[in-house]
Amino acid sequence: MRDLLAFDDSGTLRLLLAPAGQDVAVRGVVFGDEVGTRSAEGCAVLVVGPPVSCAEAVAAVRGAAARGACAVVLRESQGVLPAPDVLAAAEESGLALLCRAPWADWTDTAALLRSALSYAGTEPSGESPEEPAESEDTVGGLSALASAIAEYTGGAITIEDTRFRVLAHSATGPETDGVRRATILGGRVPERRVAELRRSGILHALWTSRDVIHRPAHGDSPERLVIAVRNGLEVLGSIWVASDGRGLSPHAPDALRRAAEAAAPHLVRHRLRESAAVRRRDHALRGLLYGLGDQRTHAWSLGLSADAPCAVLVAERADGARPSADRTLDVLALQASSYRSTVLVLRERDRLLILLPVGQAQDRDVARLARELDTLAVSLPAGVTVRVGAGPVVASALGAAASYEEAVLVVRVLRERRSRGGTEGEARCATAAEAGPSLDVLRVLDAVRPLWEAGAGPVHDLVRTDLAAGGELVRSLAAYLDASGDVTRAARRLVLHPNTLRYRLRRARERFGVDIDDPDTRLLLTLAVRLTGGSPRP
Incomplete structure (x- = not known):
C-alpha cells in the first residue's frame, strides 16, 4: 500500500484510515460491481456509488471486507467530511480506507492503481543486454530508460506520447538524421512528418499492432523500429529506434518489446499527471465561477x-x-x-x-x-x-x-x-x-415565475389553452404587445393581413374575457408570453 501511494504524485488518492498499516500487500484492483464475479482477496475495491461522506457507503465497506479485500476506495465529496459510520466500519473491518479526489474519475483511478501495481511488481533484471533494467528506470525515469534502450538496441531513442510530443530521448550523435534533430529540438514530431506517417500507413499499423514495426532505410531516412506502449487496450505512446549511422543490434526487437512494458507505468503516470493538473484546474475554475467551496x-x-x-x-x-x-x-x-x-x-x-x-x-x-x-x-x-x-x-x-x-x-x-x-x-x-x-427584465421574470405558475384567471386560461393548441393566439398577442398596439406593424411581423390579427384579438376578449385595453391586463399578458416562451417567431 505504501508503494502505491508513493506512485501517486498527482494527488488522485488520499488515505483516510489504515488499521493494518501501510505495509499491507495489495494484489489487484477490482470495481465493486465486479466483486460478485471475481475474487477480491487482497484487492483494492473501487466503489462506484455513495461517497465517503454518505452513511450508505458502510454496506460497500463491509461487503468488500467480507470478500477478502484489503482496501476500499470511495469518492470524496467537495468540502464534506467522511461519515463517522464509514470510518468506523473500515476500522472494524481492518480495511484501508481511501478516497478519490473530486476532480478525478474512476477510469483514471483504476489506471493509476493498476500501473502502480505493475510498476512495483516488476523485478529488476539486467541479466542480459537485451533487457533494460527496471531499477535504472526507477532512478532516472524515462530519460534513463531511453538511454538504456539505446545501449541494448544500438540505436537512437525517442519516447513519445500519443500527441507526438517527445517525453524522453537518448543522446544525439553526429550522424543524427534531420527528422530526429527537428523532433528533439521542437519537442514534438514535425507536422509534415506526422502527415507522412499517416499517409504511409505507419501510424495505423502502430496504433493497431502489438509488435515491433520495422521501417527500412529510405533516402536520407535511416532504418527505424517502433512499438506502441500500451496499458491493456489503451495506447499510451510509442518508442522509436533509429539506426543513427550504425547498424541496429540483432536483439533490438526483443529489447524494444521489453522496453515497452517497462515504459508503460511511466507513460500512465505522465498521462495521469497531465490530466490531473487539467482536472484540478477545471475543478478550481468551476468552483470559482459557480461560487462553490x-x-x-x-x-x-x-x-x-x-x-x-x-x-x-x-x-x-x-x-x-x-x-x-x-x-x-x-x-x-x-x-x-x-x-x-x-x-x-x-x-x-x-x-x-x-x-x-x-x-x-x-x-x-x-x-x-x-x-x-x-x-x-x-x-x-x-x-x-x-x-x-x-x-x-x-x-x-x-x-x-x-x-x-x-x-x-x-x-x-x-x-x-x-x-x-x-x-x-x-x-x-x-x-x-x-x-x-433587458438584464433586469430577466431577473424580474425569474422572480415572478413561481407566482405565474401558481396563479389562475382569464389570462392563465387563455395562455394554457392556446399553447396546448399550438400557441397561435399567444404569438399574435406577443407581436401586438411588442409593437406597442400597432396592428399594422404587428401583422407585418406575423406575415398576416391586419384584419386577421384584429379578428384574433377580438377572439381573446370574446372567448376568454381578456381585455387587452386594460393596462394591468396588458402587463400580465406581457409577462405571460415572455414566461411561457410564446414570443412570435422571427
Whole structure:
C-alpha cells in the first residue's frame, strides 16, 4: 500500500484510515460491481456509488471486507467530511480506507492503481543486454530508460506520447538524421512528418499492432523500429529506434518489446499527471465561477491574485446538435487562451466559460475579447452560430461568480432577442452594459415565475389553452404587445393581413374575457408570453 501511494504524485488518492498499516500487500484492483464475479482477496475495491461522506457507503465497506479485500476506495465529496459510520466500519473491518479526489474519475483511478501495481511488481533484471533494467528506470525515469534502450538496441531513442510530443530521448550523435534533430529540438514530431506517417500507413499499423514495426532505410531516412506502449487496450505512446549511422543490434526487437512494458507505468503516470493538473484546474475554475467551496483557495490554486479585477465571458453555441459546433467551440477556446497568458478557459458541453483578468482598459478589454470571439465564429467555414455574453468587471477574482451570473443572463438576452425577431448581427455578442434593462427584465421574470405558475384567471386560461393548441393566439398577442398596439406593424411581423390579427384579438376578449385595453391586463399578458416562451417567431 505504501508503494502505491508513493506512485501517486498527482494527488488522485488520499488515505483516510489504515488499521493494518501501510505495509499491507495489495494484489489487484477490482470495481465493486465486479466483486460478485471475481475474487477480491487482497484487492483494492473501487466503489462506484455513495461517497465517503454518505452513511450508505458502510454496506460497500463491509461487503468488500467480507470478500477478502484489503482496501476500499470511495469518492470524496467537495468540502464534506467522511461519515463517522464509514470510518468506523473500515476500522472494524481492518480495511484501508481511501478516497478519490473530486476532480478525478474512476477510469483514471483504476489506471493509476493498476500501473502502480505493475510498476512495483516488476523485478529488476539486467541479466542480459537485451533487457533494460527496471531499477535504472526507477532512478532516472524515462530519460534513463531511453538511454538504456539505446545501449541494448544500438540505436537512437525517442519516447513519445500519443500527441507526438517527445517525453524522453537518448543522446544525439553526429550522424543524427534531420527528422530526429527537428523532433528533439521542437519537442514534438514535425507536422509534415506526422502527415507522412499517416499517409504511409505507419501510424495505423502502430496504433493497431502489438509488435515491433520495422521501417527500412529510405533516402536520407535511416532504418527505424517502433512499438506502441500500451496499458491493456489503451495506447499510451510509442518508442522509436533509429539506426543513427550504425547498424541496429540483432536483439533490438526483443529489447524494444521489453522496453515497452517497462515504459508503460511511466507513460500512465505522465498521462495521469497531465490530466490531473487539467482536472484540478477545471475543478478550481468551476468552483470559482459557480461560487462553490472556498473561493480564496480556488483563486490561489489558479494562480490568481484575490484583489485582481476580472470579468467572465460565456460563449454558447446555438447549433448544439451539429458536430461542427464542437469544433467551433474548440477553436474559440484556443483563441481565448491566446488572448492573454492569464486567461482561463473552461470547456463545457455546449459552451465556454472564460475568466479574463483585466488590465487598465477593463471594460474595453472585455468587449474586445467578446468581439474577437464573435468575429472568429462568424468567419469559420462551419457556419455555427455562437452567442457571446460578457459579464461586468468585478474588483476581485473572489467575485467572479457574480460576473459569471451576469454573463449567463447576457447570453439569455441575446437568445431572446433573436427569438423575438432581432437581426443576426445584434443577436450574437454583447456586454452586460450593452444588454441594458433587458438584464433586469430577466431577473424580474425569474422572480415572478413561481407566482405565474401558481396563479389562475382569464389570462392563465387563455395562455394554457392556446399553447396546448399550438400557441397561435399567444404569438399574435406577443407581436401586438411588442409593437406597442400597432396592428399594422404587428401583422407585418406575423406575415398576416391586419384584419386577421384584429379578428384574433377580438377572439381573446370574446372567448376568454381578456381585455387587452386594460393596462394591468396588458402587463400580465406581457409577462405571460415572455414566461411561457410564446414570443412570435422571427
